[in-house]
Amino acid sequence: MRTIDRYILREIAVPFVLGLAVFTFILLIARILKLVEMVISRGVPLLDVLRLFSYILPAFLEVTVPMALLLAVLVAFGRLSSDSEIVALKSSGVSLYQLMRPAAIFAVAVYVVALGLSLYARPWGNGLLRNGLYEIAKTRASAGIKEKVFTDDFAGLVIYVDHIEPPGNTLRGILISDSRDPLQRNTVFAKIGILVPNEPHHVLTLRLIEGSIHAFYPKDQSYHRTDFSIYDIALDLNTALAKLRPRERDASELTAGELRAAIAQKHAAGQPAFAESVELQRKFSIPFACLAFTAVGIPLGIRPSRSVRSRGFTLSLALIFTYYLLLTLGEGLGARGVLNAGLAMWLPNILLSVLAVILLARSAQETSITRISLFGDLVRALRGRLASRATLRSP
Numbered sequence: 001m002r003t004i005d006r007y008i009l010r011e012i013a014v015p016f017v018l019g020l021a022v023f024t025f026i027l028l029i030a031r032i033l034k035l036v037e038m039v040i041s042r043g044v045p046l047l048d049v050l051r052l053f054s055y056i057l058p059a060f061l062e063v064t065v066p067m068a069l070l071l072a073v074l075v076a077f078g079r080l081s082s083d084s085e086i087v088a089l090k091s092s093g094v095s096l097y098q099l100m101r102p103a104a105i106f107a108v109a110v111y112v113v114a115l116g117l118s119l120y121a122r123p124w125g126n127g128l129l130r131n132g133l134y135e136i137a138k139t140r141a142s143a144g145i146k147e148k149v150f151t152d153d154f155a156g157l158v159i160y161v162d163h164i165e166p167p168g169n170t171l172r173g174i175l176i177s178d179s180r181d182p183l184q185r186n187t188v189f190a191k192i193g194i195l196v197p198n199e200p201h202h203v204l205t206l207r208l209i210e211g212s213i214h215a216f217y218p219k220d221q222s223y224h225r226t227d228f229s230i231y232d233i234a235l236d237l238n239t240a241l242a243k244l245r246p247r248e249r250d251a252s253e254l255t256a257g258e259l260r261a262a263i264a265q266k267h268a269a270g271q272p273a274f275a276e277s278v279e280l281q282r283k284f285s286i287p288f289a290c291l292a293f294t295a296v297g298i299p300l301g302i303r304p305s306r307s308v309r310s311r312g313f314t315l316s317l318a319l320i321f322t323y324y325l326l327l328t329l330g331e332g333l334g335a336r337g338v339l340n341a342g343l344a345m346w347l348p349n350i351l352l353s354v355l356a357v358i359l360l361a362r363s364a365q366e367t368s369i370t371r372i373s374l375f376g377d378l379v380r381a382l383r384g385r386l387a388s389r390a391t392l393r394s395p
Contacts, residue, residue, distance in 0.1 A: 077301030
């Protein structure tokens with residue numbers, strides 16, 4: 001590898017790492033606050049919270065890696081341009097496309113990493129996050145119900161338990177105030193209650209045995225009593241701990257192969273597979289943004305500017321905002337079947353690629369014009385010297 005290539009790679013690598021850290025931290029702030037709240041108010045162990053944080057990280061890195069690469073290319077080539085190093089390199093015979101080579105190598109390496117995050121790390125993290133949240137919620141739900149204490153951790157429910165048998169799944173002497181339905185208010189009494197986890201659907205059920213339901217209807221001021229032998233109440237773990245993912249596996253938790261199988265299965269059943277098709281295209285379109293951002297960032301970066309860092313940051317934010325706005329819009333249209341999934345998810349990349357081709361062509365044209373003007377200046381200087389010598393020789 002040439003010295004120039006190593007030099008440009010080093011110029012890109014430093015702002016890339018810094019940009020990746022900044023962008024990831026900014027996007028993670030809201031999640032970090034929620035995780036801290038889980039430790040402080042819910043008593044979740046710090047180690048479990050850090051484990052959840054590691055599951056969340058791949059989904060954010062998938063988005064922030066292309067953003068950081070765009071910022072790095074703009075800052076690196078902007079710095080080279082502002083210090084006139086681009087002009088010096090071009091004057092030495094280094095073309096624009098030769099300057100692009102190290103940036104292209106770096107972009108391809110980052111693209112491979114982003115593709116791995118999208119295809120494997122993000123589905124892995126989302127699946128483990130869903131399972132981890134459920135396990136913590138289930139544990140905290142059973143631990144949150146205490147003897148002779150009114151518990152209001154569940155939406156619309158206030159639970160009182162007279163006695164809890166070890167290890168904590170069997171309850172005795174239960175009183176429940178149920179106000180989940182605004183049209184009626186239920187008071188439930190039961191001798192025995194059992195906490196029954198439903199692992200496949202990630203639901204925690206409180207199964208009541210031998211009791212009665214006393215229902216009061218405010219609208220007509222009526223009262224009804226119902227005796228039961230078994231009565232199940234689903235505990236809302238979303239309110240008990242944090243917002244959980246849907247009970248069924250989300251498309252973002254599936255790998256590319258699983259998505260193709262799900263799409264084929266739905267098509268065979270005559271059902272649309274819009275969400276799965278959009279997610280499958282998303283796994284490849286977002287990593288490709290690394291290459292498109294690099295192609296756009298080089299011609300924008302080499303334009304001379306005094307404030308390199310602020311200009312690079314502003315340009316990167318504008319491009320990133322436009323790109324992800326179009327991506328979100330396309331994702332929504334594709335999920336509803338308004339647009340074809342491929343077109344919806346690849347349209348931002350297509351527009352970026354077209355813009356990159358136009359900017360690169362203009363930059364190359366400016367380079368050729370500059371070389372022609374330099375050659376013209378040399379010819380005129382040479383003619384001037386020859387004319388002066390001829391004047392001196394004449395009598």
